[in-house]
Amino acid sequence: MTAARPPAGPPTARPRDVARPPARSAGARAACARATTFLLAIATCAAPARGREFEPPAPPCEPGTAAALDRGLAPAAGGASLACLAGRRFGLAELGERGVAAGFGAGALRAAAGWARSGDESLGWDAAGVALGVARDGGGAALRAVARRERAAAAAAGTEAGPLGAGVGAEAGFGAWLAPRPGWRAWAAAPQVWTRGAAPPLARGLEIGVAAAADGLAAWLVRRSVPGAAGTAGDAGAHAAGISLEAGPARAWLEGMDRPARAAIGLAARAGALEVAARVEAHPVLRESAWLALTLGRAGPP
Amino acid sequence: MRAPRATHRPIAPARAVALAATLVLAIGSGGAGSGARAAGPPPPATDSLPPLAPVEPPPEAEEGADYEIETAEEIAPGEIEVEFAAGGGARVAPRRSQRVRFSGDGLSGSVREGRGDPLAGAALDGRAAGGDFAIGRLAPRWGRGLVLGAPADPWSAEAGDRGERAAFRGRAGEGALWRRAGPLVVETVAGRFARRDLAGARLGAGGLSVGALAARGGARQGSLAFERGAGSAEAALDAGGAWRAEAGFARAAPGAFRLGVHARAGHAAFRSLAEPRRSGPARAATVTLARRAAGRRIEALASAWRFAPGAAGARAALELEVGSAHHGAVVLGLEEQRGARRAPASASAGRGGFRHGAWGEWRGGAAGVTLALRHETWGEGRFARRAVRTVTAARAEIEGPYGIRLAITHTAWRARRGENLYLADRESGRWVLRALGGAGERARIELGAPAGGGALRGSLHLSPGAARGAVRWTLEWTRRARAGTPRVRAP
Numbered sequence: 169m170t171a172a173r174p175p176a177g178p179p180t181a182r183p184r185d186v187a188r189p190p191a192r193s194a195g196a197r198a199a200c201a202r203a204t205t206f207l208l209a210i211a212t213c214a215a216p217a218r219g220r221e222f223e224p225p226a227p228p229c230e231p232g233t234a235a236a237l238d239r240g241l242a243p244a245a246g247g248a249s250l251a252c253l254a255g256r257r258f259g260l261a262e263l264g265e266r267g268v269a270a271g272f273g274a275g276a277l278r279a280a281a282g283w284a285r286s287g288d289e290s291l292g293w294d295a296a297g298v299a300l301g302v303a304r305d306g307g308g309a310a311l312r313a314v315a316r317r318e319r320a321a322a323a324a325a326g327t328e329a330g331p332l333g334a335g336v337g338a339e340a341g342f343g344a345w346l347a348p349r350p351g352w353r354a355w356a357a358a359p360q361v362w363t364r365g366a367a368p369p370l371a372r373g374l375e376i377g378v379a380a381a382a383d384g385l386a387a388w389l390v391r392r393s394v395p396g397a398a399g400t401a402g403d404a405g406a407h408a409a410g411i412s413l414e415a416g417p418a419r420a421w422l423e424g425m426d427r428p429a430r431a432a433i434g435l436a437a438r439a440g441a442l443e444v445a446a447r448v449e450a451h452p453v454l455r456e457s458a459w460l461a462l463t464l465g466r467a468g469p470p
Numbered sequence: 471m472r473a474p475r476a477t478h479r480p481i482a483p484a485r486a487v488a489l490a491a492t493l494v495l496a497i498g499s500g501g502a503g504s505g506a507r508a509a510g511p512p513p514p515a516t517d518s519l520p521p522l523a524p525v526e527p528p529p530e531a532e533e534g535a536d537y538e539i540e541t542a543e544e545i546a547p548g549e550i551e552v553e554f555a556a557g558g559g560a561r562v563a564p565r566r567s568q569r570v571r572f573s574g575d576g577l578s579g580s581v582r583e584g585r586g587d588p589l590a591g592a593a594l595d596g597r598a599a600g601g602d603f604a605i606g607r608l609a610p611r612w613g614r615g616l617v618l619g620a621p622a623d624p625w626s627a628e629a630g631d632r633g634e635r636a637a638f639r640g641r642a643g644e645g646a647l648w649r650r651a652g653p654l655v656v657e658t659v660a661g662r663f664a665r666r667d668l669a670g671a672r673l674g675a676g677g678l679s680v681g682a683l684a685a686r687g688g689a690r691q692g693s694l695a696f697e698r699g700a701g702s703a704e705a706a707l708d709a710g711g712a713w714r715a716e717a718g719f720a721r722a723a724p725g726a727f728r729l730g731v732h733a734r735a736g737h738a739a740f741r742s743l744a745e746p747r748r749s750g751p752a753r754a755a756t757v758t759l760a761r762r763a764a765g766r767r768i769e770a771l772a773s774a775w776r777f778a779p780g781a782a783g784a785r786a787a788l789e790l791e792v793g794s795a796h797h798g799a800v801v802l803g804l805e806e807q808r809g810a811r812r813a814p815a816s817a818s819a820g821r822g823g824f825r826h827g828a829w830g831e832w833r834g835g836a837a838g839v840t841l842a843l844r845h846e847t848w849g850e851g852r853f854a855r856r857a858v859r860t861v862t863a864a865r866a867e868i869e870g871p872y873g874i875r876l877a878i879t880h881t882a883w884r885a886r887r888g889e890n891l892y893l894a895d896r897e898s899g900r901w902v903l904r905a906l907g908g909a910g911e912r913a914r915i916e917l918g919a920p921a922g923g924g925a926l927r928g929s930l931h932l933s934p935g936a937a938r939g940a941v942r943w944t945l946e947w948t949r950r951a952r953a954g955t956p957r958v959r960a961p
Contacts, residue, residue, distance in 0.1 A: 276838075302868060306836030309866050309878075342878050344866035346841040348798035348834035356843055356864030358880040360934050361913040373911055374882040376843045376864050378832065391845060393862050393882030395911050395934060405860065 220370065221267055221284035221295045221314070222253065225434055225447035225459040227412050227421050229353055229379035229388045231308060231345055233271030234461065236280040236299040239357035239375065240343025242310040244303050246273030249465025253284070259455035262288045267295075271465070276302045278310060286369075293318045293335070293369070309344035312359065318366065330365040337366030353379045360395075371395045384414040386421075428452050441465060519877060519916075520894035520901055522831065522844040522863040527892050527903050528622040528631070528640075529747045529812050537892070537903040538588050539631060540639040545573045550953045555584075555898035559931070559942035569899060572953060579606075582899075589900060591644070601650030608647055608661055609633070609640030612672055612681050613695025613704030614716045614732075618642070618659075620748035624811065625756050625773035625785055627718050627732045638901070642745055643668070655679060663744035683743055691743050712737040714752070723759065730758040738778040749813065751775035751783075767791040783809030798834030803827075803846075826854045840867040848889075858886040877916040884909040895931075898946045912940075924949030 224234035231241040233249050243249075249271045257263035267284030280299040286292045293316045301310020321335025332338060343357035357375045360368060373393035380387055390408040412421035417439065423432040430452060436445035443463040450456050531537040545551050550572040558564035567584025577596035584590050593606030611619025611633030619632035619642070631640030645661010645668075655674035662668070672681030672693070681693040688709070695704040701719035718732025738752040754775035761768050769789045776782040786806050793799035807825040829846030841864070848859040863881040870876065885891045885907055892903040895914060906912075911934050918927040926947050933940035 302838070302870075304837035304839075307839035307841065308837075309839050309868050342866065342880075344839060344841050344864075344868075344878075346798075346834055346836055346839055348836055352798065354798070354832055354834070354841055354843055356841060356866060356880070358864065358878075358911075358913060358934075361878075361880065361915075361932050363934060374862050374864060374880050376845065376862060378843070391862060393884075393911065395882065395909075405862065 221265065221286055222269055222282050222297055224251070224253065225445045225461050226436065227388060227410060228390050228408065229355060229377060231303070233280045234269045234282070236271065236278065236301065236310050237269055237282045237297040237312055239359055240299060240301065240310040240312040240341060241345050241355060241357060242278040242299065242301040242303040242308040243271065243273065244305055244308060246275070247465060248272050249463060251461055251463040253459070253461050255457065255459035257457040258451070262291060273303070276304055278303045278308065290320050307344070307346040309342065311340065311342050313338065313340040316366065316368065332365035335366050337364065337368060339363045339368050351381045386412045519865070520896050522842055522865060523846065524861055525892050525894045525903055526623065533890070534905050536905055538900050540589050540900050542637055542639045543899065545571055545950065547573050547575065548952050549573055549950050551948060551950045553898055553946060553948040555944065555946040557942065557944040562942055567898065574953065601648050601656070604647045606644060607639065607641055608645055608659065609636070609642040610647055610659055612693050613679065614702055614718065616704050616706035616714045616716060617681065617683055617691050617693040617742055618744050620742060620745055620750055622748065624751045624754050624775040624783065625771060627730065627756070664746055666743060668744055685743050689743055706740070708740060712740040714740045725761065726763065727759050727761045732756050751777045765792065765794055777810065777813045781810050781814045783811055798832060801831040803829045824850055826852055828854050838869040859889045859891060860884050861891070872919065874919045878913065880911065880913045882911040897944055922947065922949065
């Protein structure tokens with residue numbers, strides 16, 4: 169769950185408040201002050217916030233309930249699961265986020281639904297997501313959709329209404345993963361094949377990745393295209409690489425990302441049907457961001 | 471780049487004939503020892519989804535415009551196929567088309583109708599007067615294509631849309647063709663090619679053939695071709711004395727490799743009467759090396775050509791494929807390009823200069839899901855630095871119950887101004903090469919299912935981030951039925 173994950177995103181994507189200033193209301197002055205602070209923070213790091221409400225604190229190669237909502241990567245295992253997500257970006261209370269994701273699988277069918285609340289009343293938005301797909305041990309694919317509503321825009325009078333209403337937007341996309349042989353996995357995700365209404369907080373492009381694992385050690389490579397950067401010279405794709413180590417019920421992973429160069433570390437531990445995962449991402453300019461997930465249900469990643 | 475100069479020193483016809491004969495003899499001796507089969511590689515399955523990789527349009531394609539080409543899918547004898555297709559979009563004019571194809575005993579044909587459909591028209595094939603005839607769209611190939619049926623690219627020996635074995639039905643011209651095979655090959659053709667009325671005939675025996683093509687107004691071209699085993703050669707001469715000669719062969723090489731060599735020489739001013747835009751370079755030399763073994767494929771190509779003084783190009787490429795589709799196959803490739811890939815006068819000449827390219831593709835399938843990923847980058851610096859074009863693509867195919875298939879293809883690209891980029895879409899009996907530029911993304915969602923005794927296929931084309939007018943859709947329904955039991959004809 170990530171409301172406005174910082175400068176991790178592509179250089180051309182803009183946070184929601186940059187694209188559309190908050191509507192004036194009774195607390196407009198305070199809201200403007202907070203927005204200005206946020207804008208300055210974003211401008212300082214020259215890269216935008218990420219707007220992935222259901223992004224799980226897990227390596228990007230792992231399918232799961234939250235990953236199905238975030239990128240269409242449906243979990244291999246069936247059954248029911250419930251995940252609670254929470255996070256805070258750059259250590260700012262105004263950029264906190266929380267959400268819940270529920271998943272269910274029967275046979276090869278996989279379904280997930282979730283709700284998330286990002287940011288404070290002046291900057292934030294509510295989001296609801298659904299995903300529907302198929303998955304088995306060797307692969308899976310799902311369609312996912314998220315609808316968002318800006319709380320400030322919806323509350324303000326006189327705000328220009330889009331085709332779905334004031335401050336309301338929707339996006340839909342798909343994801344697929346495949347494990348052609350044990351230890352190997354490839355995946356692709358295009359979360360915003362279709363958008364309508366208010367622009368999403370982050371323009372997300374095509375993501376492709378490959379991961380290999382053996383004896384508890386895994387490594388992955390990810391490439392994400394950057395949409396809407398016409399005229400930019402050179403290859404503006406974003407890349408990430410990481411390794412993870414699994415020992416008994418615990419896992420730890422380390423990620424490195426570019427644009428801008430930064431790193432993240434994650435930890436996860438499982439006890440029975442309960443799993444706790446946390447991820448902290450450092451930023452070259454701003455303070456750290458942290459995410460936490462509590463999952464009840466199916467076993468860990470296949 | 472300068473346009474090819476029209477001034478040239480005409481060669482004496484006797485000298486041209488002597489040169490051609492030398493080439494023919496050289497190829498004859500080379501091909502005889504190779505023991506290779508005369509038949510080329512089988513055409514690709516055109517019913518499958520187009521490749522993720524960008525494709526190159528033929529030289530006659532208008533720059534910056536989509537190009538459509540018909541697939542050469544055959545139907546079984548005695549079958550009739552009807553197809554109804556429609557397409558449109560928020561800001562795209564609706565388009566409807568119908569196609570009927572049939573294959574009977576001694577007669578087969580297709581009729582495609584639709585307003586604004588560039589492939590609309592009829593084609594009829596059959597047997598008459600002891601030979602085979604074709605009426606309608608024609609894409610014949612004589613010899614190595616110097617006069618009729620040239621390949622699209624300077625480094626290619628085979629034309630994918632010319633000749634009988636081609637995977638696509640090209641549009642070289644319209645008219646009628648009659649051909650009789652056997653010890654004495656006779657072929658006549660008459661029609662309109664490249665806005666010219668042309669007529670020609672070819673006679674062949676024992677692998678040697680002589681042909682002549684004449685246009686209304688007096689322009690003439692002659693062809694002398696020889697084919698033996700996996701070797702072939704052709705020399706062509708026009709009325710002005712400009713000539714071209716090309717020879718090539720393929721043979722087994724050490725290490726289970728297969729070696730292919732072809733070379734061309736001639737005047738820069740030579741232009742094919744039937745397909746002037748495919749006249750290609752005046753001089754070219756290409757060497758290919760390929761090896762296909764279980765789970766491994768390696769192909770290498772080195773080619774250099776010159777259209778005219780100051781308009782030359784070269785290309786060297788290496789591609790390696792490891793694995794199988796079931797367990798996942800990986801394709802890795804490297805390429806270097808220099809100079810022009812098209813004749814300078816061609817609309818799709820593209821940018822010259824130095825290019826390094828690298829690409830990687832992975833594809834595999836399991837549990838009813840097929841996934842393919844591809845990334846390629848081209849740069850004007852060494853090791854593809856200073857990128858001028860990057861393309862990332864992914865395709866997921868899902869097999870559902872009741873024969874339902876869902877395929878989603880998503881492509882993200884970034885091309886510098888002046889760089890051409892074409893991606894292929896499959897539509898009703900055709901591939902559509904979409905001209906793209908700048909930076910963007912597009913997704914194509916295709917759903918196929920059996921319906922009404924036939925097959926229903928729909929597609930939705932989305933361009934995230936673009937205007938709503940970028941949304942397009944197509945719907946096709948195809949049904950095949952047996953028209954009757956065909957009589958068995960002795961080969």
